[in-house]
Amino acid sequence: MQSILLKSTQTQVLVNEFVRSVYNWMGLGLGLTGFIAFYVSNSPNLVKLIFGNQMLFFGLIIGELGLVFYLSARVQKIQASTATALFILYAALNGVTLSFIFLIYTQASIASTFFICSATFVACSIYGMVTKRDLTSLGGFMTMGLIGIIIASVVNMFIRSSGMSLIISYIGVFVFVGLTVYDTQKLKRMALAQPADLEAGVVRKGAIMGALTLYLDFINLFLMLLRILGDRR
Numbered sequence: 566m567q568s569i570l571l572k573s574t575q576t577q578v579l580v581n582e583f584v585r586s587v588y589n590w591m592g593l594g595l596g597l598t599g600f601i602a603f604y605v606s607n608s609p610n611l612v613k614l615i616f617g618n619q620m621l622f623f624g625l626i627i628g629e630l631g632l633v634f635y636l637s638a639r640v641q642k643i644q645a646s647t648a649t650a651l652f653i654l655y656a657a658l659n660g661v662t663l664s665f666i667f668l669i670y671t672q673a674s675i676a677s678t679f680f681i682c683s684a685t686f687v688a689c690s691i692y693g694m695v696t697k698r699d700l701t702s703l704g705g706f707m708t709m710g711l712i713g714i715i716i717a718s719v720v721n722m723f724i725r726s727s728g729m730s731l732i733i734s735y736i737g738v739f740v741f742v743g744l745t746v747y748d749t750q751k752l753k754r755m756a757l758a759q760p761a762d763l764e765a766g767v768v769r770k771g772a773i774m775g776a777l778t779l780y781l782d783f784i785n786l787f788l789m790l791l792r793i794l795g796d797r798r
Contacts, residue, residue: 579759580757584753584756587752587775587779589776591779591783593656594780595780595784597656597660598659598660601657601660601661602661602664604664605660606665606666606668607667612664622662628658629658632658633781636651636652636773636774640774645766645767645769645773648773648774649769652776655777666788666791670795670796670798671798674794674796678787678794678795679787681794682783682786685790689742689746689749690745690779692749693747693749693750696750703746704747704748707740708744710736710739710740711740711744714733714740717729718733730792731792735789737785737786737789738793741782741785741789745782745783748778748779748782749779752778755771759771
């Protein structure tokens, strides 16, 4: 009986350490993104360079997408240090491209939306961590919703409908709330499935991928809420 309790305690410690590592890396990524976004938005030369040249701006976005796809596809084959560096680079590039929000929205509305997003994210993460319900079907449904959002957003780039943009934002909040709950539960399952003797580098790469997933959920939820709640300059 004591050995079972000891093993259970050790497993819980490993799970807690892994989850803590994921959220630490996620927090680092968000902090870096926010700092760079604020810095770029307050530099007229950088603003002119990035947003005055469409090829450079879209090149940065393509570079970000490339980093995400590469990291997702090659994470098992690259070094843990490389995966970490790519995640940090992605967060930095995302800060550059997201600097536009400080040019469009007031700082007060950005701050208030950030706190609302943070509270929502924390609540969703707690639910995903403690619920006993299998959320696999929810993940599939929300993934289909995400694909629909992407298609609708591309279409709206051409028709430029403010009404459609608002509808997309409301649906987006629903989708990314669901994805946050699902991804958190998936993270917990991944932590529980890891053997105790797993190499530190493999654990680090798992934490980086978990951090990237939750980072993307948070950023997209924040942007959707900002479109709804943000006050424009």
